[in-house]
Amino acid sequence: MDPVERITRAVLYEGYILWPYRRSALKNRQRWTFGGVFPRSYSEAGHADDPWRMRTECLLEAPAGAMVNVELRFLQVTARQAMQATEGGVAPVDRLVVGADEYLTWEEATERSVRVPPIDVSGAEVSVCLPLSIPADRATETIAADDGSPAGALVRAWRQLEGEIAVVVTPVGPGLFSVAVAISNTTPWSGGERGEAVKQALISAHMVLRTSKGAFVSLTDPPAELREAAARCRNAGTWPVLVGETGDRTTVLSSPIILPDYPEIAPESPGDLFDGGEIDQLLILNVLSLTDDEKREMRASDPRARQILDRCASLTPDQLMRLCGSIRELGSVAG
Incomplete structure (x- = not known):
C-alpha cells in the first residue's frame, strides 16, 4: 500500500472501534466521533457541534493547463442485524451462534468515495458542483451451518444520503490559485437523537487533492512570500496537509484530525488498531491478554475487530520485539 493510501485509511478508520474492541465496552457505546457532516436540519435544530458543512481551502502553484483532482472519502454507518433461521424463515436476534462462530447485532461502516x-x-475562476446521492439499501449475507444448511443471516442496511460537493479554483496571484472544496449534507431528517442522525451523516469525512504539473503550498509552514495568502484560506472541520514522500507537493490530505505535513505510519506497526494516539505495543499486548470469553465477544462484535485479534495472535516474537521502540534520528551534541 502506498504511503498516501496508508495514511488516508488511518484517518478514515480512526476511532472506528476502540480497545477493548468489544460491543459491551463503555467507550464503544458512542462511536462515530471524527469528521462528521450531519443532516442540515439536525445540525440547525440546536446541534451546532455536529456541523452540516465541511470546508477546506489551500493554495496551488501551477501553470495554465495544470489539473486538479478532488476525492471525497467517508464512512456511512451501516446497521448489522443478526437473523436466526426459524421454521417460518428468519427472525431478528441480538446474538447469532453458528457452531463455534458468533455474530452480534451492532453497527458497521461502509466505505464511500466520490471523485470530482x-x-x-485555466487562469480564470473555475467552479464545479457535484451532487452527492446514495439511496437507502440493504444487503444480506447468509450464514450456513456446518452441514451447509442455512443457519441465519446478517442483514446490513444503510439510509439515504443527499448532499453536494462544490469546488472553486480561483486565481489569487501570478501562477497562484486557491482551491476551495465545500461539502454539505442536505439529507432530509425526520427527527430523533444523535444516534439516529449519525445514520445519515458522512463519518470520518476527508478530502484528497491531487495535481499534475502543479505544487500545493503548505498551510502549516508556508514560505514567507505566501503567508498572507495562506492566512486568507478558510478551513472548517478539516485541515490540509501535504502527504507522500517528504518534499513531494502534488498531494494534499484535508483531514478532520490535525496532522503535520508528511504524516507517517510507523513502519513497525503491523496494521490498523483504530487508535493512532495509542502505543501499538500496549494495545497488542492487551489484546493478547484477553480471556477466552473476551476474545469471543471481540470476534463477534465486528469483522475488523476479528482481523485485529487474528493479526495480534499471528505476530512472531521478532515482530513483537520491533514494537519496543526505534530511534529515528541521532544528532551530534555540541561540546
Missing part, C-alpha cells in the same frame, strides 16, 4: 471530474486550471 478533473479540473483544468
